[in-house]
Amino acid sequence: MKRQRGHEAVMVRANCDCYEQNLLKMKEYGVKYLLTRTVGYNHIDLKKAHELGFEMAYVSGYSPNAVSELAVSMGNGLLRNLFYSANHQQNHNFKIDDFMFAKEIRNSTIGIIGTGRIGYPAAKAWHGMGAKVLGYDIYESDQAKSILTYCDLKTLLKESDLISLHCPYIKEENYHLVDKNFF
Known part of the structure; x- marks a missing residue:
């Protein structure tokens, strides 16, 4: 988690836990943009991420x-x-x-x-x-x-x-x- 310190954007994978505790830590570290390299986004607490003001993106399509x-x-x-x-x-x-x-x-x-x-x-x-x-x-x-x-x-x-x-x-x-x- 400490690697995120000093970075405005973080890209996560499907196995990355982006629930409240980690979202709060990312916010504390100054992360503004939360991106996922997946079509699914069930590994992210969207409600909490929106509350914290993250800008987010995911893969909208795939082959x-x-x-x-x-x-x-x-x-x-x-x-x-x-x-x-x-x-x-x-x-x-x-x-x-x-x-x-x-x-x-x-x-x-x-x-x-x-x-x-x-x-x-x-x-x-x-x-x-x-x-x-x-x-x-x-x-x-x-x-x-x-x-x-x-x-x-x-x-x-x-x-x-x-x-x-x-x-x-x-x-x-x-x-x-x-x-x-x-x-």
Whole structure:
């Protein structure tokens, strides 16, 4: 927090806590402009930020395809244990172990929670690599039905080798979507 001292503008990410205590500290340090590099802004107490007189901005738009590509890339890394293997190589450990072997995508089931602007292109990518794709969304899409099978959340969680979340945070509705029972 002390790095903000002496700066008029602060740019935060989605994991930055911009609630009352930190907003008060930023104000004390002379911050006037609060910017977020995200489309969402649920990590900022907007009411308090306005009360304190901050000028604010957020990303008003984004490329859903770019976000879906990143999600698929990260998912592929997890599914194929690429991060594990890269870490071993970086540490000059060239031993092969059982965890380095992974199921091929074409033999995998991918669960997509939220099949809208980001989830649908992600599902298309997984489908294009030969995966079986399951989807869960409170608003099913006829377009998505051509590449995935909709099912209830319990079935998706049970049958998927990898789950990719693409749903917005809706306060009081899906706050506890990912909890102990989810895993």
